[in-house]
Amino acid sequence: MSHAPGAAVIAALVAGLTLGLAAMVAAGAGSLWPLPADWAALRFTVWQAALSAAFSCLLAVPVARALARRRFAGRGALIALMGAPFLLPVIVAVLGLLAVFGRSGVVSDALALAGLPPLSIYGLHGVVLAHVFLNLPLVTRMLLMGWEAIPAERFRLAQSLAMPEGAMFRHLEGPMLRAVLPGAAVVVFTLCLGSFAVALTLGGGPGATTVELAIYQALRFDYAPARAAALALIQFALGAGAVALGWAVLRQAGFGAGLGRRLAVPAPRGWRLGADALALVLAGGFLLVPLGAVGLRGLAGLGDLPAGMWAALGRSVAVALTSTAVTMGAALVLALAVARGARGWRFIDAVATLPLAVSGLVLGTGLFLTVKPWVRPEALALPVTVMVNALLSLPYAYRLLLPEARALHADYDRLAQSLSLRGMARLRWLVVPRLARPIGFGAGVAAALSMGDLGVITLFAGESGATLPLYVQRLMGAYRMEAAAGAALVLVATSFALFALFDGIGRRAAP
Amino acid sequence: MLHLDHVVMTEPGFRLTADFTVGAGARVAIIGPSGAGKSTLLNAIAGFLRPAAGHIRWGGRDLAPLGPGARPVTILFQDQNLFPHLTVAQNVALGLSPDLRPTKADLAAVERALERTGLAGLGARRPAELSGGQAGRAALARALLRARPLLLLDEPFAALGPALKQDMLALVAEVAGETGATVLMVTHDPKDAQGFAGQTVLVADGIAHPPRDTTTLFADPPQALRDYLG
Amino acid sequence: MKASILALGFATVASMAAAETPVLTVLTYDSFVAEWGPGPAVEKAFEAKCACDLKFVAAGDGAALLARVQMEGAQSDADVVLGLDTSLTAAATATGLFAPHGQTWANTLPVPYSDPDFVPYDWGWFAMVYDKTKIATVPKNFEELAASDLKIVIQDPRSSTPGLGLLLWVKAAYGDKAKDIWAALADNIVTVTPGWSEAYGLFTEGEADMVLSYTTSPAYHLIAEQDDTKAAALFDEGHYMQVEVAGKLAATDQPALADQFLAFIGSDAFQSTIATTNWMYPAVTPAAGLPEGFDRFRPAKSLLMGADEAAAVRDAALAEWQAALAK
16 A cells, blocks of 8 residues: 555645634634524525435436537537536525526516416525526536546447447446436535525525524624534534535446547437437526526626726636645645555545535634734735635545546556656646546636635635625625626626636646 | 566465566466466566565566566556557657656657557557557557566457467567567467467466476476366 | 744834834724725825824624624734624623723714714614605505515524614514514515625515615615615604714724724714715714705604613514514
8 A cells, every 4th residue: 555645744734724623613612502593404404405415416417418418509618608607606696596586587577477476486495496506517517527437338338239228327327327426416415505695595584594604693793602613513514424425325436448538428319309408408598597697787787897896806816726726736636645545545535525514604713713813814815715715625626536536547557657657747647638627627616616705705804805706795785786796797707717718728638 | 587486476365376487588478267367477577466475586686675667577468558648659758758758869769669660650649549459569669668678468469360469479579589578478379378488387276387388388288278278 | 042032023023013104903894995985085084194004904794893803802903993883882892892982072863872982983774775666655664564565675683783773673663562573574574685785686686675774775876876766664663773883992002093093983084984985874964964865764763772772682582583584
């Protein structure tokens, strides 16, 4: 078993930051048993997150399958655009959804024409709808990569054996789904665990309180760190439990190296073509119409943008690029170490997923309390934001890299070793080219996540250090809804451009 | 001289012992039933597997502390001998410059090796654009440049037709002749052993038997070989 | 030994810094320091007369300010905290981190207001804001609102100061009947948002007929957007007030400058910037009067609980609110 000192150091750092900072919040105040209202919040949190994860995963299967086996004009653009909802600031996404599903949205208007009462989006179904809107594209992308990773030879073998579609699904697509879906479900579940603006705004009232809102209340409104710590621990246990569960059912699909990635999935005609078209049209409409509404609202506000927005945009891009570099470096080192089964790889694997379980709010507060005795927090606003964003996007990047890192190890490690391909040369001539696709996609996701994040900067930002999401929030807080919509459009466009840039580089560089 | 000194390889439900020497410059076939441990033996010599006991020596030097790349060994696997994202020339150049920073002289040597193996003009292609025989030649061109004293072949030509395989074996013989390499070749086919290798190691029933003269061995095969040949 | 040399070094650097322009650090909320907020003008005006460097540090929204002060405790670099409101001052005083302000300037609030630790810098009346072109019959109190089928958006009292203000408003106006009002309002409430901006955003998107905001909100639309369609519903049971205050931290290292700043808050230079940057009433009516639109919606009756009273009823009122709406 080989050693991986770099990976061990990074893993220790990640574990220290996540657990240490949570402990920092808990320290000094002991712990406190949660109130009855907190148990209600807990039930609601788990229930909405589970429903959101289930629907996101279930609906993503037909969509990803249709995308995997059909070629049509605009397919690339559709795949790219589908990444956009994931990148939207939450409140902007909510307003986009409301333009379609709200009381005065297009669906309600259509219902009114038919003499029917308006649609009510507020309630558990609205929360789940919004979470599916935000996460369906992510799951679809993960599944699409899974489909593309099934070697074409397997499908040809299945076709040559005249395997009926059901059997093909059981033997080829089923195992891939079993490998990919649990991870995807865990990601969506944990993302939704941390939701509070969506849950509260669309939930329709205090019945839709999540644990994250209770943490926010305890930390920012009541300043009861003991209560916040107790809640954060519950939240952490939930997330860690989900991660562990996902891990237990996670199966490694054993596909060898395929030759190239041309259209591999058989594309049956007949009613299945119709079903695929329907899946694509429905998903496309569901995702793109609210996005269009966001775009329209934003265009109107573009003329009204204050000058300070550009500085905020610059800061956001700088933060995103830096934290992406940190994330991808760390994720690559960890994934490679785990792929080759280095000493302690199980520990490293668990730690790389750990940040999923921890709330950004708790991380930020822990960091604030840690640095406060030594430096002025606002002097560290941007470095801290970079660090926390890097930490929070690490699990995504890592999970995207790991399967391909494992395939790389299985297929080419012996050859590389026998040729003494080591160190930087191995990175440059083997790892980066072979992993270009997940590296590009992972970097895109990390950059976009970092662009849209708001959790930490609010604690640290001083007079000037505002990032673009914070700036959007400040505009909204000053009645300037149009300008905020314009700035949000700039934010989305930039996130999307960064995402498309990295993803495109990865796809082009991939062999 | 390759010396397998009381080597024991173990895996769950599997055990293989080997205790013999192979003279420098010899060409040895390794034959035996599937699952007997032929590839295990090569992987141990190449450094991918660690013996549970015993020593593997080359020219009196214990190979145990050396990693696969540092051993005096070139190995050709059953497949995936070439990186699909690198050009043929880059794949071959790895034989001289593992960090892929070939000098002008290296590049000239790559060109010569490609010519020598019948791949002149194909250096800019990717492996996916080569036929099976051409891919084998590219791997041999790299072996030629590496010029390690031990050449291990783990059935790299198993998928090729008989005529093509004979061509490749002839090329291996040339390469080995030029570099003075000792060749160990795993094969299923008694004809390969008879046509190519002066000596043959029989791997069966958990033992890699010491090499014997191929002609004598096949003239009067022991029971294990007779079972295998059917 | 090493440690003391190091400490000496730091002390030298610190005193060198202090020998230059003194810095007054004011901890405030985000929107105060925004380029369109009062911050830039206030900073310029104060620096012109104090020979100091005024630095604003933003700490999220108003609700987060007190949490920040408590989190930092006595080690805070801040000298003045600006942006707490009267629903929080009792808790703020209880931390013992604030010092008496000693200011004598008089404010022009519609109700008497004075606090030994805090000076008011602006104030407003909470109100339900609506679109005149869309609503024909405007309710005159919460009971009429509850009886109507108007849809409203409000803020969560657990995460926003307007939300907390509404909670106290209903309590101040209806006392023990407050829980019945909330139960009757439940079917009018489209949703509860975490903060003011989400609620106002939903309102402008047409998701609700009314939103909890301020009587001065229509003035923003009138002045900044030349849009005269928004109005505030005047309720006959009175309107609860939000009074925003500033206070001096006891641990300040610039007590004189901090006092000078608190005095500056009462001056016309500060007060005249407030109306059209913070969209609230200045604590002292400026010499030039108020901008157009600020006189349009003036409730006949103002409601405001004392700091201690507000703190005392808060938890029970919150429980009532949650019980009534959690169905």
